[in-house]
Amino acid sequence: xxxxxxxxxxxxxxxxxxxxxxxxxxxxxxxxxxxxxxxxxxxxxxxxxxxxxxxxxxxxxxxxxxxxxxxxxxxxxxxxxxxxxxxxxxxxxxxxxxxxxxxxxxxxxxxxxxxxxxxxxxxxxxxxxxxxxxxxxxxxxxxxxxxxxxxxxxxxxxxxxxxxxxxxxxxxxxxxxxxxxxxxxxxxxxxxxxxxxxxxxxxxxxxxxxxxxxxxxxxxxxxxxxxxxxx
Ligand SMILES: *Cc1c(COP(=O)(O)O)cnc(C)c1O
Numbered sequence: 382x383x384x385x386x387x388x389x390x391x392x393x394x395x396x397x398x399x400x401x402x403x404x405x406x407x408x409x410x411x412x413x414x415x416x417x418x419x420x421x422x423x424x425x426x427x428x429x430x431x432x433x434x435x436x437x438x439x440x441x442x443x444x445x446x447x448x449x450x451x452x453x454x455x456x457x458x459x460x461x462x463x464x465x466x467x468x469x470x471x472x473x474x475x476x477x478x479x480x481x482x483x484x485x486x487x488x489x490x491x492x493x494x495x496x497x498x499x500x501x502x503x504x505x506x507x508x509x510x511x512x513x514x515x516x517x518x519x520x521x522x523x524x525x526x527x528x529x530x531x532x533x534x535x536x537x538x539x540x541x542x543x544x545x546x547x548x549x550x551x552x553x554x555x556x557x558x559x560x561x562x563x564x565x566x567x568x569x570x571x572x573x574x575x576x577x578x579x580x581x582x583x584x585x586x587x588x589x590x591x592x593x594x595x596x597x598x599x600x601x602x603x604x605x606x607x608x609x610x611x612x
Contacts, residue, residue, distance in 0.1 A: 383424055386603050390586075394597070397590035408590055411455050413582075413600030415440065416607045419447045425603070426452065434476075434598050438464040445471045457539075457579075457598055459513050462486040470494045476539040476579050476598075479503045479514050484527045491532035498532060501539040501579055504561060506554045509543055517561055524565060528572045537577030537595070538562050548585035555580050555592035562593075 436458025581589025
């Protein structure tokens, strides 16, 4: 099943890239493996998957320890400040920075490890109450402040679009995130790069690619439904 799923997702990514005149290399697929056992991740790894996304710190650390070291790990879930220290030296990219205090902690922990933390700013584009992320009008002030930290590099933006029946309904959300990214890029802020746009999940990643996503986060479409009854 995993093999067919991966092939199917790959075909859809290729088709969406073609439709929008984009190159396949410009879109990174993150296999979102939350709740899935290490054995399943190992199977995906054996099929060539090297980029995994997790949303819980403990789970990410456990899987990091158990799996090959050439995997690229992405933290895509809400991050508590007191847990930054556990992942700071294990992840390629933190997608979910949405406050100055969290950025401060990331900067501090990055300094301890003598590394530069790569982050995205999570934007609550649709203004849903249930979602983390900064409101669009808070974005530029936050990025301006974060740009002063010595051990953080802002690489772009991330959003979690609403759950919708028809992916087309999220097209405006994706277009708005992309526009915010272009607006911020035009300000040429030191230490701030807007090259990455993380948007699109199983139900809507094709639309997200058409609207400029450079990173898509696909879980169910690769690994099947998640089972939360044992966790
Ligand atoms: C779970 C999750 C995903 C993947 O969701 P699917 O609908 O299973 O593809 C993507 N992004 C974030 C932030 C998630 O928490």
